[in-house]
Amino acid sequence: MSAFDRPRTVLARLPLRRRVGVAFALVCLVVTGLFATVTWNLASYYLVEQRVDGATRQLQVNLQLVERAMAADDTTGLDDLLTGLAGTPETTVALRRDGVWTTSGRDVDPAALPAPLLAMAAQGTGARQRVQVAGVPSVVVAAPVPGGGLFVEVFPMRRLDANLRFLSVVLFVGVAVSTLLGLTLGQWAGRRALLPLTALTRAAARIAGGDLSARLPAGSDAELAPLVATFNRTADDLEQRVSRDARFAADVSHELRSPLTTLVNAVAVLTRRRDELPPTAQEAVDLLDAEILRFRRMVLDLLEISRSDSLHREDGELGELVRGLVAVRGGPHAPQVDAPAPVPVRVDRRRLDQVLGNLLDNADAHGGGAVRIGVAARDGHARIEVDDAGPGIPPDQRTAVFERFARGTLAGSRGDGGGTGLGLSLVATHVRRHDGRVHVEDRPGGGTRVVVELPGVDG
Missing domain, CATH: 3.30.565.10 (Histidine kinase-like ATPase, C-terminal domain)
Structure with a gap:
């Protein structure tokens, strides 16, 4: 048996009602799972891209301010500017001039920043990347500044990551609930659809058990009406045939009782006078007596079998x-x-x-x-x-x-x-x-x- 045949064998062992329920559940699982996957990909892509684009635009504005401060050669003003650009304690702003890093906002070791990103920015190309910085999911954006320096901003994505996790949980729960609802709906639909078959099985079992009066109730379903009519007609014919056979056996057995009684009495007379008969006749009387008794028992048994009293x-x-x-x-x-x-x-x-x-x-x-x-x-x-x-x-x-x-x-x-x-x-x-x-x-x-x-x- 191949690996593809095993699931079919397992499903074939299940009752039809359960197989319908499993089919409904699988359909709901596939449909809602596909919908959840598409929703997750679209939502996560849109939200992350929105956050990354916002960080890039923010860097471009902040970079202009930093370049002006550097052009004015105002060190104190530049430090204050970096502090103001950090905005929130979660954001990190870093400036490298002459190989020296100046940071503001959340304390992040410059060595923890992705080296390929810094190398690309040092070559004169702006770069951005989603990474884990100090254990926090973040967007790192870097751009070159005049004099061979680098300007880097690290924007945290903690809240966005929490929102995406919540969305994933909601979608997963939705898929699970939809699958359970599909299983329940399938069980209910299967049970409702198989009610006529259940009634047919019970009626057939009653007939097999000897209750020939079992019939299927007439319904309004046009598709089931031919089946109900055929079954009931077959049961009527079977009941009539069995009744005719029983009546025939009863009538025959009853009609045989009178001549049988005469034969029994006649054999009894011959048996009492057995000693007066020749040996050959005695053997014949003995055989006749045994066969008459057997015949009598057979007639009584047939009468008992043909009786239909309660x-x-x-x-x-x-x-x-x-x-x-x-x-x-x-x-x-x-x-x-x-x-x-x-x-x-x-x-x-x-x-x-x-x-x-x-x-x-x-x-x-x-x-x-x-x-x-x-x-x-x-x-x-x-x-x-x-x-x-x-x-x-x-x-x-x-x-x-x-x-x-x-x-x-x-x-x-x-x-x-x-x-x-x-x-x-x-x-x-x-x-x-x-x-x-x-x-x-x-x-x-x-x-x-x-x-x-x-x-x-x-x-």
Whole structure:
């Protein structure tokens, strides 16, 4: 990855709303930074040049006065003139005659003056330069005088330097504030622009979770109206199709109950008279009995899956509910219930019994029986863990086992304990209606662990 690709990768990881905010901030930073730079250069150049030109003009006027005093050969008058020309204690006036310096105003060592500037002035050319003199930013202006002398004035720029520093601080703060405002404006604009996308995401998540009644609200935005209409139309079609499929499964299952009851009763009569039948007929009756029972379980599971009645939630303690179900099932190999602390839940007890019952039946049929049921609260969820002693489920099949008629390696076989392939699908359906989730993990020490997570309730 090149150095140019790294910023793009970092930005790509940010949410779209934050990327919009960063874009706004960068635009504000570039625009205001450019404006501040231009303003600083123009202002500093104008103010400094004004100060330097003023110092040059002042030197020219003062130089005429000094030349007149030198022409009059009045030493006392010249000294008084230099004192008067200094004006303020910050300004320095220096005159070199016959190699001797005479200064007035702020005490400055002539050796601290820039030598190239003095050399240029000594050659008969006036010169000026911005330098630090005795730690003070100043403008030094020098000009030759008759007789090979030099006249030098040092004008302080302390106040101008302070003004420029203040201007730089103001411009920097302005750029920083503008960037922050751009970031805030970008965040707000991104959030407002992405509100339809957020609503779409929530509606899609509700549909994926089983709530087929989720729809997008109609808005006045002409650009979003086609998207809203298409999404709602698709959701309507999906809801109608699922409803038709559910009604079809319910109708078929319901219509099968009457002949199924007749078959069960007929097989029961044959079973009671099994000893009176020849061996071949006895085997046929046994096979028929097993298949009828499996058929009956499949019809009941289909009826349960097709039901769309609402949940009847009740408050309860999950550990007690699990222990009660295990006690009702009984059996010599009842699994151990590990519930070290109370876990309050609000569930439909009938559906929860079906979830646990189907998980235990699945463990008995395919996993060598359940060996442990763990109940605990974790990350705000009520967690049920059903461990079995079987060979485990390969990772690539852990999602498919919750699909209808998926029975793993036993699919298509008979004599598998009467499994219908609908038990885990019914588990997933009931858990999803509780706004929970179910998945498969590896059991420590070998085997399979089926985990059911339900919304927790604050105790």
